[in-house]
Amino acid sequence: MIQLFHVTKHYEGCIALSDLTLRVEKGECVLITGPSGAGKTTLLKLIFGAEFPDDGQILVQNRNIARLRSTDIPFLRRTMGFVLQDFKLLPHKTVYENVELPLIIRGLSSFDAKRKVSESLRAVGMDHKRATNTSVLSAGEQQRVCIARAVVNSPIILLADEPTGNLDPELTYEITELFKAINARGTTVMLATHNRQVVEQINGRMIKLDCGRLLTDQGTIS
Amino acid sequence: MIQLFHVTKHYEGCIALSDLTLRVEKGECVLITGPSGAGKTTLLKLIFGAEFPDDGQILVQNRNIARLRSTDIPFLRRTMGFVLQDFKLLPHKTVYENVELPLIIRGLSSFDAKRKVSESLRAVGMDHKRATNTSVLSAGEQQRVCIARAVVNSPIILLADEPTGNLDPELTYEITELFKAINARGTTVMLATHNRQVVEQINGRMIKLDCGRLLTDQGTIS
Amino acid sequence: MKRLMYLLREAMRGLRINRANTIIGIITTAFTIASFGVFLLLYHNVRTITGSLQDQIQVIIYLDDAITNQDKSALELALKKETHIESHTFLSKEEALQDFHQQFPEEAYLLEGIGDNPLPASFIVTIAPAPQASSHVSTLATQVKTLSGVEHVRYSQDWVERVTLFSSYLEIGALSVGIILSLASVTIISNTVRLAFLARREEIEILRLIGATGTFIAIPYLIEGAVLGALGGGLSLGLLRGGFEIVRDNIRDLSWVGGVQASINFFPIQMSVMLVMAGLILGCAGSALSVYGWMKIRT
Amino acid sequence: MKRLMYLLREAMRGLRINRANTIIGIITTAFTIASFGVFLLLYHNVRTITGSLQDQIQVIIYLDDAITNQDKSALELALKKETHIESHTFLSKEEALQDFHQQFPEEAYLLEGIGDNPLPASFIVTIAPAPQASSHVSTLATQVKTLSGVEHVRYSQDWVERVTLFSSYLEIGALSVGIILSLASVTIISNTVRLAFLARREEIEILRLIGATGTFIAIPYLIEGAVLGALGGGLSLGLLRGGFEIVRDNIRDLSWVGGVQASINFFPIQMSVMLVMAGLILGCAGSALSVYGWMKIRT
Numbered sequence A, B: 001m002i003q004l005f006h007v008t009k010h011y012e013g014c015i016a017l018s019d020l021t022l023r024v025e026k027g028e029c030v031l032i033t034g035p036s037g038a039g040k041t042t043l044l045k046l047i048f049g050a051e052f053p054d055d056g057q058i059l060v061q062n063r064n065i066a067r068l069r070s071t072d073i074p075f076l077r078r079t080m081g082f083v084l085q086d087f088k089l090l091p092h093k094t095v096y097e098n099v100e101l102p103l104i105i106r107g108l109s110s111f112d113a114k115r116k117v118s119e120s121l122r123a124v125g126m127d128h129k130r131a132t133n134t135s136v137l138s139a140g141e142q143q144r145v146c147i148a149r150a151v152v153n154s155p156i157i158l159l160a161d162e163p164t165g166n167l168d169p170e171l172t173y174e175i176t177e178l179f180k181a182i183n184a185r186g187t188t189v190m191l192a193t194h195n196r197q198v199v200e201q202i203n204g205r206m207i208k209l210d211c212g213r214l215l216t217d218q219g220t221i222s
Numbered sequence C, D: 001m002k003r004l005m006y007l008l009r010e011a012m013r014g015l016r017i018n019r020a021n022t023i024i025g026i027i028t029t030a031f032t033i034a035s036f037g038v039f040l041l042l043y044h045n046v047r048t049i050t051g052s053l054q055d056q057i058q059v060i061i062y063l064d065d066a067i068t069n070q071d072k073s074a075l076e077l078a079l080k081k082e083t084h085i086e087s088h089t090f091l092s093k094e095e096a097l098q099d100f101h102q103q104f105p106e107e108a109y110l111l112e113g114i115g116d117n118p119l120p121a122s123f124i125v126t127i128a129p130a131p132q133a134s135s136h137v138s139t140l141a142t143q144v145k146t147l148s149g150v151e152h153v154r155y156s157q158d159w160v161e162r163v164t165l166f167s168s169y170l171e172i173g174a175l176s177v178g179i180i181l182s183l184a185s186v187t188i189i190s191n192t193v194r195l196a197f198l199a200r201r202e203e204i205e206i207l208r209l210i211g212a213t214g215t216f217i218a219i220p221y222l223i224e225g226a227v228l229g230a231l232g233g234g235l236s237l238g239l240l241r242g243g244f245e246i247v248r249d250n251i252r253d254l255s256w257v258g259g260v261q262a263s264i265n266f267f268p269i270q271m272s273v274m275l276v277m278a279g280l281i282l283g284c285a286g287s288a289l290s291v292y293g294w295m296k297i298r299t
């Protein structure tokens, strides 16, 4: 599903990832941990095609991201869901419109869209705020809308970057269960987190990064 | 130091705080917890003068915030430090410039400023990235710069909103220790958090909010 | 359907939300197109005026008072054979005197004291408008001068050349100004749209992350640019019309250029429509320029 | 010191980073000021031209050929006493003929056949320039007409009135256009700065959170506005100068308005400086408008 071969990514004056080789099978759930600035976000961004590696190859669904034409990237992205660390919700739109957007982009019929959006908003407990502007939501609420948007179109791959950083323990539990359920339906999940609770609850394969290096890679598909 | 009398804050279609009465003494360290959307951020924003209450009175350092002229607010703010949940760093400036800014605004001499900025950057472990643009930092790094900026001018009151949401357990420990040290020097600290580790480590007075209501208020100055 | 609706709604929202930006865009476009329009209007009118002036290039052949009827018929025959001549009329001594009284009533006293009519009879020859009209005039003049019974031939060589020269000057001027201002228009609109763009940079980034194609992202901006440009073009038309009316009224009031006033005209309707269309196309082009330019930089 | 440095650096950074915005701002300001400048230039020149034309209001008194020397001296005395008259010169019959030959060489044949010189002697009277000059002219004319030995008095009543009218029209026109365009300038600059503002909205919010005063936040924008306006004013001066040279060259080339060309002039240096200063002040005002307007809304 996802394969990285000797991937290196430099930024001005800092190495975000160095010589990383990794293989994630279809239907796996992988946790990525590591201290602040270890390269977790960079890793996820590379898989999503939001950054390009300086060196090495990245295969996602058997396509080489580094060689993909820029016009093909949107279509690859439509098969993935992404929960960003800084949310990236459209600020002038309501919760509903934000979650609906990936469906509009895919050209889904209005009827189908309505059902799917409501479903995923309910799953993260944000259905009661569907008509609210996202810019006025609390941080935890924004994070949940983000998760709803990522899962609304049943993606083949779900990438989540610190998805519970602004959530209380109870919600963290529920959201983690949601990720587990999505994974159980066959979606490949990669989850960057600092949260011990999440790590314990998922209890699956865990990759540990430090300063852009792969430190440990424990456990496989449970 | 900080007193709230029957404070109520409505937003369109939702009550963020209702009839809250609270008293925080000088030198106290208060933890604010509660589920997502409980009103923690709103409470801190009211104390900081970034929002105004619909009803009730707020006294900060014996000044009534609701009655303060808008030209006086900047001067009140200069005595406070604020760590925001969404960081709010100036994106086109370096780490150093961001932390220096509160000092420039206060008109501090260049020599003093240099020392203070370096000190607080070292405290959060971001001194090695002082020349980096804040927009390219990882989330945890941004959060730490935010903390450095809040403490650089030894504020009388320090308000921190989820300051460890993007930090790994080790850094969370260190930052929490930093807050404790600042509190020990006489600064009043109010800290909104979901993190059990932080709650246990500080082990002080804890306020629990839910749906804008004060649920519990346990413990006093330890 | 849903997608189309979304794109249209986005374009309208863009115009509404960035109202300041929209208004600036329209105003700058209007001003640029209007400055171009002023030249176009000037050119348009000078063309028609010089056209009608060139229609009236005349050679006046004054006849000897003692001309024989035979010489007169010979001269008339010669004029008829000349291909560059459009028409000719005969003006007798009496008609000439009448004309003089009519045209210069104040100077009429000049001729009062003199018993005899001092004005000669003449042929007034109108040259057919042609690119080389002025050279035809001079050859005709030298030919006719040699005929017997002709006292004097009058035509204004420089005046004809001057009109032709001015007309060609204006043509070059209008063309170059037109090109420069078109470029300016595209630049200004492109900058305006780029600003709208910068203001919504994050939105675009988010859309890309969700998997929107470049076209999907660009369309609202292209629509915005087109609407901006068209409105700017319309406004410029209004400005031009207003300015034109003021100028015409003043000219009429003062009746300084008496002969000319009748022929000052606004653009015909097709040209007006074309001006608005030009705004629309420039707006779209400006948008495209900045949208695609910007997208190229970003992944 | 450090604060001042910071504010200046911020202003420069604003101009540099929002380069598109800056350029648009300068161009729009330049265009607006230039459009105003065109009117000012026109007004300036028409003022000087009509001024010099009004200097030359003349009344021509044609004398009877049979005038006695006594009548002539009486007439001259009367002219000398008249206060509105600036100067008068006598033109004898011979001089009149010479003048005619010089001025209308082509029409000279008109007078050839006639033995006697048909042109009368005349006094050419120049009226002192004054607001009521045209009324003085007509009263003078009626007075002089009754004197013996005067055959005819000629003056162009309408022409004088026309010049006065045109001059006052232009004054009103320039004033109203000036006011409208000044408002437009302020609006455009204010919008431009507001855009710069919107683009940096978050920065301002952050500064407020850190405890910056309104003044501290506003100063860089005010400097930006002033620089923008001044550069716009300078550019407009350049545009005007360029346009002016082109127009003057064309006028000279064509020598259509021969008498006028000498008196077409660009602004004097003080007026140029004032134009740039106007840009600066408008820029600053526009900035202030949008900065303070915006800050009022926000806490």
Ligand SMILES: Nc1ncnc2c1ncn2[C@@H]1O[C@H](COP(=O)(O)OP(=O)(O)OP(=O)(O)O)[C@@H](O)[C@H]1O
Pocket: A011, A012, A014, A015, A016, A034, A035, A036, A037, A038, A039, A040, A041, A042, A043, A085, B136, B137, B138, B139, B140, B141, B166
């Ligand atoms: N665009 C960029 N330019 C320069 N440096 C960058 C850029 N993006 C990231 N970095 C640096 O690369 C390193 C890794 O960043 P990354 O965001 O992957 O960390 P992370 O593991 O996600 O950290 P966190 O837990 O704090 O989110 C950091 O030191 C960061 O400063």
Ligand SMILES: Nc1ncnc2c1ncn2[C@@H]1O[C@H](COP(=O)(O)OP(=O)(O)OP(=O)(O)O)[C@@H](O)[C@H]1O
Pocket: A136, A137, A138, A139, A140, A141, A166, B011, B012, B014, B015, B016, B034, B035, B036, B037, B038, B039, B040, B041, B042, B043, B085
């Ligand atoms: N400007 C606003 N307009 C409308 N509603 C708002 C606004 N700001 C906050 N709210 C609402 O008020 C409620 C309380 O928000 P607040 O940010 O205080 O929550 P919080 O306790 O900080 O939550 P979190 O833990 O998720 O950060 C939320 O439901 C939020 O949607």
Ligand SMILES: [Mg+2]
Pocket: A040, A041, A042, A085, A161, B138, B139, B140
């Ligand atoms: Mg990260």
Ligand SMILES: [Mg+2]
Pocket: A138, A139, A140, B040, B041, B042, B085, B161
């Ligand atoms: Mg909050």
